[in-house]
Amino acid sequence: MDRLSWYTPGESMEEILIQAGHVGIYDGDMKQSSFEQGTASLTLQRVIWADSTDPDCRLVLHHSLVDKIERHHKSMFGRGGKIIVTLKPAGAGHSPGPVASSGFNSLRFVFRQGGEEEFYKKYMDALTRQTWKRTSSSSSSGGSRNCTLYANPGGGPPSQRSLVSQAVSEKKFTEQNNRLNQTISQDMSRLMEEAREMVNLSKSITERLRMSKEDMTEEETISFKNNLLLLGVSDPVMKSAFGHTASYYDNLAKKVNDILLESVENNGQISLPEAYCKVNRSLVSELFSPEDLLNACQRFDDIASELSLESLPDGSFRVRLREGLSSSLNASGQITSDSSSPTSS
Secondary structure, three states: OOEEEEEEOOOOEEEEEEEEEEEEEOOOOOOOOOEEEEEEEEEOOOOEEOOOOOOOOOEEEEEEHHHEEEEEEEOOOOOOOEEEEEEEEOOOOOOOOOOOOOOOOOOEEEEOOOOHHHHHHHHHHHHOOOHHHHHHHHHHHHHOOOOOOOOOOOOOOOOHHHEEOOOHHHHHHOOOOOOOOHHHHHHHHHHHHHHHHOOOOOOOOHHHHHHHOOOOOOHHHHHHHHHHHHOOOOOOOOOOOOOOHHHHHHHHHHHHHHHHHHEEEEOEEHHHHHHHHHHHHOOOOOOOOHHHHHHHHHHHHHOOOHHHEOOOOOOOOOEOOOOHHHHHHHHOOOOOOOOOOOOOO
C-alpha cells in the first residue's frame, strides 16, 4: 500500500483504456481498508483510483512499480473477483501517498460488481507495452489536479468526442447508485403495501371461518395455515403486536442485529437496501417496511448492539461494526484475509 501515491494528473493527455466501478483496494491480505468503494481507471502509465464518496480522494499506482499481476475469480465467500498486484520496491523519488510504510509487497483490487476479466486483460497489455518507459517523468507525476483524460473504454484510437473528465465519470457512477437505491426503496414500499393487503385478507378469511357454523376439521385447519405461510401472510411480529412503540423497534433491532452481524463482520459493512433484502429473506413471513428497518437500525445504541448505522454524504445509509469494536478486532488480529493469503480465492 505504500507504493500508492496521491493523484496528480500528468501534463500530457492520458488515454483511459478501461474503467470499472465498485472497486476496492486492500493492502496485502488485509480484510479491511479505507478505500473500499471507488472507480478504477487504467491508462498506459498507471492505475488511477477515485473514491466514490470523496471526489478529492484519488490514488495512483504507477506501472513501473508493478512486478506482476494475477487474476482470481469471485469465490463462494469472497467479496468479488480480484486482481492481485505484486509490487517492486519504491524508488527514492517516490511521491507520497496515504500509507508511509507497509509490511506487504502486494495489494488487491477487488471488483465487487465484476469486470475484473476485461480489466486484467488490458492491464496485462499495458504492462507488456511498457509505454511509461518512453514518457518523461513530468508526464507521469506532475501537472494540474484537474487534468482532463481521454476516455476510451473500447481501447481504440481516441477522438475529440470521447474527451471527458474523470470527475464527470465519477458523478455518473454516483448518480446511478442513487437512482438504484431510490428504485429499490420504492419497490419495497409497494411490495409492503401489497403484503399488508394479503395479511388483512388472511385475517378476514380466518375470522369468517371461525364464525362459520360448519367447523373445519383439524386437518383442514392445518392445511389452510400452511397455505397462508407459503404466501408469506403470517403476522407474528407485526406492529399490531407492539404498535408504533419503542418496544417494536427494539425487538426488530435485536433481530436485525442477529441476522446481519456475521455478514458485517465478514465484509466490513452492508448497505441499507442490501440489509433490507437480507433481513426479509431471513424472517420469511414477518412483514415490515424499509422505514421500520431504518428506525430499528437507529436503535442499535439502545440495545447495545455490536453494529452501528452510518449516514453517507450522498444521503444513503450503511450498517457497519461499531468503531470501538472494529478497532479492537484489528488490534487483536481477528480480522484476516479472505482465505489467509493474497493469492487465495
